[in-house]
Amino acid sequence: MNRKTLVLPAVVGLLAPVLAACGGSDSGSGGGDAIVVGTTDRFTASKDAPAPLDPAYSYDVGTWNILRQTVQTLMIQPKGEGEPVPEAAESCGFTDTGNERYACKLRSGLQFADGDAVTAKDVKFSIDRARAIKADSGVFALLSTIDTIETQGDNEVIFHLKTADATFPFKLSTPVAGIVNPDDYDKGKLRDGFAVDGSGPYILKADTDGDEMTKAVFTRNPHYKGTLKVNNDEVDMVSYKDADAMGTALQKGDIDLMTRTMSPEQIKKLAESPAGGDIDLVELNGLEIRYLAFDTTDPAVKSKAVRQAMAQIINRNELVSKVYGSQAEPLYSLVPASLTGHSNSFVNTYGEPNVGKAKALLADADITKPVKLTLNYTTDHYGPATKQEFEVLQKQLNDSGLFDVTIKGTAWDAFVPAERKGEYAVWGMGWFPDFPDADNFVAPFLDKDNFLKSPYSNSDIIDTLIPSSRREADRQSATKSLTEIQDIVAKDVPILPLWQGKQYVAANNDVTGTAYALNSSATLQLWELGRGASS
Incomplete structure (x- = not known):
């Protein structure tokens, strides 16, 4: 074809x-x-x-x-x-x-x-x-x-x-x-x-x-x-069990268009196919992000030093290169790089991945090494590459000698209730914005009644910085408040951003x-x- x-x-x-x-x-x-x-x-x-x-x-x-x-x-x-x-x-x-x-x-x-x-x-x-x-x-x-x-x-x-x-x-x-x-x-x-x-x-x-x-x-x-x-x-929108089944349906003509969620391999194959065929691949700008979330009251990650050490070790460039290639970019803040108000706060705070610095963070906080953690992810909501992504994260953390990480995948219909009940210390999530403004990459995670049910609470963010940013009709004028929020997140690490991705549609x-x-x-x-x- x-x-x-x-x-x-x-x-x-x-x-x-x-x-x-x-x-x-x-x-x-x-x-x-x-x-x-x-x-x-x-x-x-x-x-x-x-x-x-x-x-x-x-x-x-x-x-x-x-x-x-x-x-x-x-x-x-x-x-x-x-x-x-x-x-x-x-x-x-x-x-x-x-x-x-x-x-x-x-x-x-x-x-x-x-x-x-x-x-x-x-x-x-x-x-x-x-x-x-x-x-x-x-x-x-x-x-x-x-x-x-x-x-x-x-x-x-x-x-x-x-x-x-x-x-x-x-x-x-x-x-x-x-x-x-x-x-x-x-x-x-x-x-x-x-x-x-x-x-x-x-x-x-x-x-x-x-x-x-x-x-x-x-x-x-x-x-x-x-x-x-x-x-x-x-x-008619038809649900398929996985990307391969959906791709086969497009090739057979059972469907006219496929979107969420194609595999990186499917996208790469379609992108490399010769022009003039009967299927078009459309690459679209997107604001999707992926991140790790923490229950900051859980004994495993209650110490800020543990979360900071993870931020110091994880190599986003390697993660994206091995799993997503050109279909994603490393993300160093909750706010995507293409939005007004973005700041590379995690780069500014941690620089390049460095095991020595991570070791010092844990030592200063008297954390026993290796730190045992389970990283939870959903098997069927964010695409077939999610398991590979978590395998890379597991290897990076374990290779440091500072962590003993296992990973566990769960279907979305069970994953979400478990997360909301506080059963996970660390879990992976994606975020597709409600609307394209930096506020929507900050408030849903950090404000009162945040959708993650996170116990993390910062009064400066909730009482001062979010309200201040919302008073600015000119969103460029909100940048100062938004940057302060992102800097606090990099310091406290209640959430660890990983990457932002593009969107694709393939259609007859x-x-x-x-x-x-x-x-x-x-x-x-x-x-x-x-x-x-x-x-």
Whole structure:
């Protein structure tokens, strides 16, 4: 099979002009067979997480990509990146000089997929519901700066904030702020299962096998009114057990496009294939990061010196080179290098990997060597290379003679509950941003009600630096506060950043819109896909 590679220029995105989409559900080419998309994301309704698709609970990239197609938000990140623009809203903006009062006027004629009118009260219900339920996923924390929500008539919603928050429009573009029908969602509890009822561009029908959704069928919502141009009538998303099975399905023509998560080997093979074939590989700018998280109360890593020694030993360049090659870059801060506010704090603090310095750190703290640790990782959520990544980390730490590390892999549906119950001392995670701003690589990990349930708490970060950074509408002006936060993280190491990665889509070349299939926040934009002549 011949293949060709289409590599897009890096999206300097956030500084680029906004290319906002326009139109509605009656726009686009439509027609033709359903476009079939493959994914290795798994969607399970388990005893510990029975409501995976409830906007008040969902907080991972896979389930959010289901909700982005079906649940409408007041704001949305535009097609060409940039500041969020109105979606369910006709207009939104701060109405006071202190940026603590944010008002939105709803688009006229909004309807849920069942034809019920969408009103300001429905918006208030939906967002207040997520804030009140406070699901253990921690997603409600995105709405933490809201004090009260007021409605005026059927079409105006006013948010009164506790403190200035320049990132608030971004937060209103995330699924936790999605508008749901009060007739279908209980105010005080989560909605179990895989049903979703919203006013977004698609209606969801879930095919299930026991407690797992095996296929999500998205059909165009005839009642949708918003800014999105929907270029198809149906998209089917099929879950595969691994990247190899998904790749085979693309080669056989069972699917038209594959995305999360291809293996490094698949991407390399597609990139090296001759041009002019029938599959396109699209390389997209991304903000995905990977990191190690610590339970700073666990005896194994309670001493800051242990965490610092790990930061001093781990060789990110070697890790990326051996596992991901050109598909990732070493990361020396929680904030990716491409975002305003990034600082290479771990380089500034630790310099190059150095076993001697790590040994001195442990000796000064009277830590018995070798330090015994288990590094936990998930086997089926971040792609097939995760095990190899942890094998490299294990070898680096053990070769130092200062650590005795074992590694343990667990399936995602068991991994997440175990992490939330505090069963791990050290565990590996990935982060796909809720929105493309440095705040979203800081607050979710370090603020009150952080989604990791981390016991680490720094009053300067929580009470001063995060609020200070959010007061700056000009994000460049927030750099000082953000740099201080990153320097504190490098010193205390409650989290150890490892690498940031690119994104890839592989598709049959009669599929159009693949250049916008994912934005930099890993949002799957299925409405962009269509069928047409080979590019």
